[in-house]
Amino acid sequence: MNLLSIGGSDPSSGAGIQSDVKTFSAFNVHGLTVITAITSQNTSNFGTTEPVSQKILKDQIESIIADFKIDGIKIGMVYSSQIIKSLHNKLRKLKIPIVVDPVIKSTTGGMLIEKSAISDFQKYIIPLATVITPNKYEAEILSKIKITSKKLIPKVAKKIQKMGAKNVVITGVHTSDKKILDFVLEKNKEYYISGEKINKINHGSGCNYSAAIIFALAKNKKIEESLRFAQQFTQNSIKNARKVGGGIAITEIQDPIHRDLSKAIEKFIQIKNIYKSIPECQINYVYSKQKPKSIKDILGISGRIVKSGNSATVAGELSYGGSKHVATALLIMNKKYPKICSAINIKYQDSTISKIKKSELIVSSYDRREEPKNVKIKGSTIEWGIKQAVKNTTRVPDVIYHKGDFGKEPMIIVFGETPDMILKKITKII
Numbered sequence: 223m224n225l226l227s228i229g230g231s232d233p234s235s236g237a238g239i240q241s242d243v244k245t246f247s248a249f250n251v252h253g254l255t256v257i258t259a260i261t262s263q264n265t266s267n268f269g270t271t272e273p274v275s276q277k278i279l280k281d282q283i284e285s286i287i288a289d290f291k292i293d294g295i296k297i298g299m300v301y302s303s304q305i306i307k308s309l310h311n312k313l314r315k316l317k318i319p320i321v322v323d324p325v326i327k328s329t330t331g332g333m334l335i336e337k338s339a340i341s342d343f344q345k346y347i348i349p350l351a352t353v354i355t356p357n358k359y360e361a362e363i364l365s366k367i368k369i370t371s372k373k374l375i376p377k378v379a380k381k382i383q384k385m386g387a388k389n390v391v392i393t394g395v396h397t398s399d400k401k402i403l404d405f406v407l408e409k410n411k412e413y414y415i416s417g418e419k420i421n422k423i424n425h426g427s428g429c430n431y432s433a434a435i436i437f438a439l440a441k442n443k444k445i446e447e448s449l450r451f452a453q454q455f456t457q458n459s460i461k462n463a464r465k466v467g468g469g470i471a472i473t474e475i476q477d478p479i480h481r482d483l484s485k486a487i488e489k490f491i492q493i494k495n496i497y498k499s500i501p502e503c504q505i506n507y508v509y510s511k512q513k514p515k516s517i518k519d520i521l522g523i524s525g526r527i528v529k530s531g532n533s534a535t536v537a538g539e540l541s542y543g544g545s546k547h548v549a550t551a552l553l554i555m556n557k558k559y560p561k562i563c564s565a566i567n568i569k570y571q572d573s574t575i576s577k578i579k580k581s582e583l584i585v586s587s588y589d590r591r592e593e594p595k596n597v598k599i600k601g602s603t604i605e606w607g608i609k610q611a612v613k614n615t616t617r618v619p620d621v622i623y624h625k626g627d628f629g630k631e632p633m634i635i636v637f638g639e640t641p642d643m644i645l646k647k648i649t650k651i652i
C-alpha cells in the first residue's frame with residue numbers, strides 16, 4: 223500500500239511530513255510525500271516558513287502520480303492560496319480517500335496557513351475531504367462560530383460539512399480530568415467518541431491522528447472504525463512521547479506489533495496463579511510481522527517471562543529475533559497457516575491437556591522419541607515436531623504439545639492470530 227502525505231517539512235520531525243512518514247512506516251506501508259512549505263522550528267520555537275514554488279509543487283505531484291498507485295492521501299499544512307489552488311486542480315479528480323487536517327497554528331505558535339488563504343482553503347481543500355479533522359480551535363476559525371457551549375458543536379460540524387467535507391470530526395470538544403471527547407458528523411449520523419485524556423503537552427499528535435485515519439480508510443475500514451483506531455494509535459503515541467529536544471515532547475510512534483504484544487504480556491503476567499504454568503525453560507510470547515521470512519521478523523522477549531516467587535515477571539526487552547524456539551515453531555506454523563502470527567509456550571501439565579481436550583480448541587501433538595537421528599544431529603527438532611503435529615490434523619491447531627524425551631522437558635505451545643486471541647485461549651485452559 224502507498225499513502226501520500228502532502229504538507230510542510232518540520233525539521234524536528236515531530237510533525238509534518240517527517241512525522242507522517244514515520245507513522246506510515248509503523249503500519250508497514252510505503253509513505254510518499256509532497257512538500258508544500260519548509261519551516262524552521264524546533265521543540266521550543268517556531269522560526270520561519272517558506273512555501274515552495276508553484277513549479278516544484280506541481281512537479282512533485284505529477285512525478286508521484288505518474289509512478290505510484292496511491293491508496294490514500296493526507297493533506298496537512300498548505301500555507302498559501304496559490305498552493306491550495308494547485309493542489310485542488312491536481313487532486314479533484316482522484317477517487318481515493320483524502321483526510322484533511324486543517325492545521326492553522328503549531329503548538330509552539332507558528333502560523334501554518336496565511337490568514338488570507340483561509341477562505342480558499344474552505345473553497346478548494348475542504349471539498350476534497352473524505353474526513354476532515356479540525357480541533358476545537360480550528361473548527362471555530364473555519365465555521366466562524368465561537369464554541370461557547372457543547373450544544374453548538376453539531377452546528378459547527380454541519381457548517382464545515384456544508385463546505386463539502388463528507389465527514390467531520392471535531393477533536394477535543396470536551397475534556398474532563400480523565401476523558402476527552404471527539405464529535406463526529408457522518409452523512410446521516412452523529413456521535414461522540416470518548417478517549418483517555420493524557421496530560422502531556424506534545425508535538426505531533428494531530429499529525430499522528432490524521433495519518434492513522436488515512437491508513438485505516440485506505441484499508442477499507444468504515445469511518446467509525448477508522449476514527450477509533452486512530453484515536454487509540456494517537457493515545458499511545460502521546461503516552462510514549464519523549465523529550466528528545468530541549469522543549470516539548472515529541473510523540474513516539476510505536477510499531478503496532480510491539481504495542482499489541484507488550485499489552486498482552488502485561489495482561490498475561492497478571493493472570494491468577496500463572497506462575498504455576500511457567501516451565502523450567504521459562505516462557506516466550508511472540509508476535510510476527512506478516513509473512514515472516516526468519517525469526518528476525520518475529521518479536522519476542524529477549525529474556526523471557528520468568529517465575530519470581532508466586533508471580534510472573536518479564537525479564538529483558540521485546541526484540542525482533544528475541545526468541546529462538548517459540549519463534550521457530552511459529553515460523554513453521556505460519557508457513558502452513560499464514561494467519562497464525564502469535565504463539566506462547568507454557569508448562570506441560572496433564573491437567574492442562576485434559577482441559578484443552580474438553581474445550582473446543584484444536585489440539586495436536588508430536589512424539590520426540592520418534593525424532594529421526596539426522597534431525598537430532600541438525601538440531602532442528604522444533605521444525606520437525608511442528609511439521610509432524612500439523613500433519614496429524616486437517617484443521618488449524620490452537621495447541622501443539624509434546625511429552626518430552628529423556629532429559630527433554632515436555633511442552634505446550636498455544637498458537638493464535640494475535641497475542642490477544644492467545645490470551646483468550648489461555649484463560650480457558652489454565
Ligand code: PXL
Pocket residue numbers: 229230231232237238239261263298299325327328329330334426428429
Ligand atoms: O501539527 C501540525 C503541523 C503540521 N505540519 C507542520 C507543522 C505542524 C506543527 O508544528 O510544523 C509542518
